[in-house]
Amino acid sequence: MKAKWIMPAAVAIAAATALTGCSVAGPPSPASSPTNAAWPDAKGKLDGVTVTVWTAQSTASVPNKVIAAFQAATGAVVKNVTVPDQYETNVQTSLATGDHPDIMFWQTTGSGLKIIQAKDRLLPLDGAPWLEKLDAPSQELGVLDGVHYAAPIKAPSVIGVYYNKANFAKAGITEMPVGYDGLMAAAKKLEAAGVKAPAYEASADRWPNQWCVQVMLADLAKSGLWDRMNTNKDKFTNPEVVDAIAKCQALYSSPTGNPNIKTATFPEQAKALLSGEAGMVIQVNALVDQMAASADLKTLNERIGFFPISPTGSIGTVIAEQTNTVVAFKSKDAKQESAARQFLRFWLEDYYPTFIQEQGYVSLQPAVASPDNVPEIGKVNYPAAVKETVGSMQNEAIVNPDLYLYLVDMYFGSKSPEQVAEATQANFVQLAQALGAEGF
Amino acid sequence: MSTATIQRASRTPPRQHIRSRAGQEHPWTFAVPALVVLGLFLVLPTLLNFVLPYTDWSAFKSNLRFVGLANFGSITSDGSLQQALRITLTYAVLVAVFQNGLGLGLALLLERDTWLNRLARSVFFLPVLISALAGGYIAQAMLKPDGGLNQILSALSGQPVEIAWLGSSTWTVVVVALVHGWKWMGLAMLIYLAGLKSVPHELIEAGRIDGASGIQIFRRIKFPLLAPAITFNVATALIGTLNGFDIVQATTGGGPARSTEILNIFIFRTFGSGLYAQASAMSLVLFLAVVIIAVPLIIYLRSREKVLA
Numbered sequence: 001m002k003a004k005w006i007m008p009a010a011v012a013i014a015a016a017t018a019l020t021g022c023s024v025a026g027p028p029s030p031a032s033s034p035t036n037a038a039w040p041d042a043k044g045k046l047d048g049v050t051v052t053v054w055t056a057q058s059t060a061s062v063p064n065k066v067i068a069a070f071q072a073a074t075g076a077v078v079k080n081v082t083v084p085d086q087y088e089t090n091v092q093t094s095l096a097t098g099d100h101p102d103i104m105f106w107q108t109t110g111s112g113l114k115i116i117q118a119k120d121r122l123l124p125l126d127g128a129p130w131l132e133k134l135d136a137p138s139q140e141l142g143v144l145d146g147v148h149y150a151a152p153i154k155a156p157s158v159i160g161v162y163y164n165k166a167n168f169a170k171a172g173i174t175e176m177p178v179g180y181d182g183l184m185a186a187a188k189k190l191e192a193a194g195v196k197a198p199a200y201e202a203s204a205d206r207w208p209n210q211w212c213v214q215v216m217l218a219d220l221a222k223s224g225l226w227d228r229m230n231t232n233k234d235k236f237t238n239p240e241v242v243d244a245i246a247k248c249q250a251l252y253s254s255p256t257g258n259p260n261i262k263t264a265t266f267p268e269q270a271k272a273l274l275s276g277e278a279g280m281v282i283q284v285n286a287l288v289d290q291m292a293a294s295a296d297l298k299t300l301n302e303r304i305g306f307f308p309i310s311p312t313g314s315i316g317t318v319i320a321e322q323t324n325t326v327v328a329f330k331s332k333d334a335k336q337e338s339a340a341r342q343f344l345r346f347w348l349e350d351y352y353p354t355f356i357q358e359q360g361y362v363s364l365q366p367a368v369a370s371p372d373n374v375p376e377i378g379k380v381n382y383p384a385a386v387k388e389t390v391g392s393m394q395n396e397a398i399v400n401p402d403l404y405l406y407l408v409d410m411y412f413g414s415k416s417p418e419q420v421a422e423a424t425q426a427n428f429v430q431l432a433q434a435l436g437a438e439g440f
Numbered sequence: 441m442s443t444a445t446i447q448r449a450s451r452t453p454p455r456q457h458i459r460s461r462a463g464q465e466h467p468w469t470f471a472v473p474a475l476v477v478l479g480l481f482l483v484l485p486t487l488l489n490f491v492l493p494y495t496d497w498s499a500f501k502s503n504l505r506f507v508g509l510a511n512f513g514s515i516t517s518d519g520s521l522q523q524a525l526r527i528t529l530t531y532a533v534l535v536a537v538f539q540n541g542l543g544l545g546l547a548l549l550l551e552r553d554t555w556l557n558r559l560a561r562s563v564f565f566l567p568v569l570i571s572a573l574a575g576g577y578i579a580q581a582m583l584k585p586d587g588g589l590n591q592i593l594s595a596l597s598g599q600p601v602e603i604a605w606l607g608s609s610t611w612t613v614v615v616v617a618l619v620h621g622w623k624w625m626g627l628a629m630l631i632y633l634a635g636l637k638s639v640p641h642e643l644i645e646a647g648r649i650d651g652a653s654g655i656q657i658f659r660r661i662k663f664p665l666l667a668p669a670i671t672f673n674v675a676t677a678l679i680g681t682l683n684g685f686d687i688v689q690a691t692t693g694g695g696p697a698r699s700t701e702i703l704n705i706f707i708f709r710t711f712g713s714g715l716y717a718q719a720s721a722m723s724l725v726l727f728l729a730v731v732i733i734a735v736p737l738i739i740y741l742r743s744r745e746k747v748l749a
Contacts, residue, residue, distance in 0.1 A: 086712060089708070089711065115500060116499070117502065204695070262604070262607055262696065263584075263604045400713075402709075402713070405698065408695065408696070408698075409697045409698065411697075414609065414697055423518065426518050427713075430715065430718070431713060433514075434496065434498040434499075434500055434714065434715055434717075434718075435500040436500065436501065
């Protein structure tokens with residue numbers, strides 16, 4: 001038969017193609033990328049070069065004007081590719097297949113850098129001319145094993161309390177609460193003054209649940225909790241950590257919590273704080289953006305205030321987020337790496353003042369003034385503006401467990417604080433073992 | 441005539457001859473592209489799913505190492521896998537009941553070929569055509585505390601209704617199963633309609649002549665003869681839902697408090713944390729669960745067809 005050999009050949013081809021895909025796609029063997037590589041002039045000509053930028057849905061339009069200006073100045077073609085949510089999962093999938101951009105937005109916490117194998121995949125940014133122009137806290141962003149990988153464009157969040165000024169006045173609170181006891185006392189005063197939800201948690205959206213616990217771990221974090229956690233010397237099940245979880249449970253229980261905690265979403269939380277239904281909200285900077293979507297600058301300044309909080313004081317807990325920093329990738333082509341470095345220089349040096357003006361971001365470079373359209377709370381809720389800061393779990397832990405998920409169970413009544421701690425610890429160990437961390 | 445001659449005369453043309461004619465008209469070469477695609481996207485991932493759970497594949501490393509059964513131990517140690525399996529099974533059974541109940545009911549209702557029935561059949565089939573995610577998002581918008589359903593109920597009852605349809609850790613799984621059943625009932629309805637049409641008309645006439653009521657005709661004549669349609673619908677509903685993802689992801693994302701976190705959503709979440717080998721192990725468990733459930737079920741349903749047909 002003529003076609004008798006086709007079937008076995010087809011199977012053989014399929015099998016051979018399949019076996020070539022069996023090896024896990026690792027990082028590319030890089031072109032020369034010494035740590036102190038030359039940083040080319042931002043406006044150097046780049047005709048014929050294509051730079052790919054990955055953005056998340058939440059940051060899709062952020063670099064557009066920078067890109068347009070860079071293309072005009074250098075002749076490069078810059079593609080803005082939006083990776084659909086869930087951003088972190090889809091980026092990891094793409095990286096695992098061997099695909100990578102030149103620049104991308106990323107949460108450059110320790111755990112965030114480890115999960116994309118920063119040491120093998122990312123361009124070190126030490127020696128960048130804009131690095132020393134940044135304020136001190138920003139210079140420490142995105143550092144892994146002493147090497148810088150992050151280019152900061154937006155201030156990281158200080159997790160703290162956003163409060164409704166009118167409600168505070170109504171309850172007779174004139175000084176900012178200090179410590180957990182101060183927070184609870186304020187909540188009780190708000191409740192006595194008739195505020196429906198003295199402390200409002202958006203449990204239904206899941207991710208907001210963790211901020212209260214994080215700020216209540218600030219004192220422990222200051223004493224090196226995360227270093228001990230990272231070597232398995234301390235665990236989430238330690239009584240002090242469980243106590244932090246229990247404190248939050250108490251804060252958000254009746255009568256100081258919001259009655260609709262099980263179904264409350266993040267947009268509802270922002271609305272409640274603006275309208276006065278809520279007294280206080282423990283959140284990250286994203287709350288400001290959410291409120292700004294429905295209130296103008298004047299209203300925001302009139303109605304909302306901010307203060308950091310920690311168990312016994314006002315230490316600010318810092319978390320770096322996806323919207324804060326971009327990273328650059330190593331490439332087999334040295335020209336691509338050079339173009340990426342150029343793009344970063346353009347963004348953080350030449351175009352930076354225009355950029356923060358357009359976005360309404362607070363300035364991270366002391367030599368560049370913040371624009372006028374930054375709300376008052378935006379001037380006090382980032383690391384350089386807070387007297388004392390400490391890193392959050394995302395910033396300091398080697399891996400990022402699903403604490404927020406187990407906290408939802410607690411607010412639904414199906415887990416106690418101890419059980420939340422147990423589940424978080426089990427997840428933490430599992431992730432640390434996958435990382436190959438010592439001591440696990 | 442000798443037996444040999446008879447045998448020779450009655451011999452059919454050599455089968456080789458027929459096969460080569462067919463082989464010339466439909467050579468295997470036409471099937472090669474499809475076979476390659478099938479191999480790459482179906483056979484290969486399934487084979488890998490039997491290998492990767494025994495490695496330490498994760499986002500944190502670029503090498504693979506064999507670790508034996510360690511992953512299976514870690515995914516069963518805290519009970520999450522068992523809980524997800526339980527929820528998936530509950531969800532699948534509920535969907536099978538709703539989808540088939542609604543589908544059969546619609547088929548019986550719209551059995552006669554009037555123009556109104558034909559229009560209604562098309563309308564009820566529309567949800568099948570929309571994307572499952574789109575359907576899920578529409579359902580979520582309708583079912584949230586300030587969503588469409590509560591607004592309708594408030595208007596009807598005159599009092600503000602704010603039931604959190606998707607906020608109960610006990611009952612939301614039933615609500616989501618209803619949404620899933622609504623999405624696919626049109627398909628079940630079509631299959632049941634086809635099954636009903638294949639019931640011989642003489643049997644129904646004979647039943648009517650003998651004085652059987654509508655319900656009796658259904659119970660004694662139509663339902664037994666629908667056995668092939670039931671086999672198909674129940675099996676596909678159950679097996680398809682065990683592998684379900686879209687509708688639950690769009691309506692609740694596995695919440696509230698992970699009470700609707702079916703196995704595929706748990707796998708998706710574990711994969712998102714970077715634990716690829718554990719996610720593969722869970723996929724293998726799901727594969728085995730589907731096989732263990734599907735094979736006896738289909739054998740039983742098919743045996744019903746043989747007895748009654």
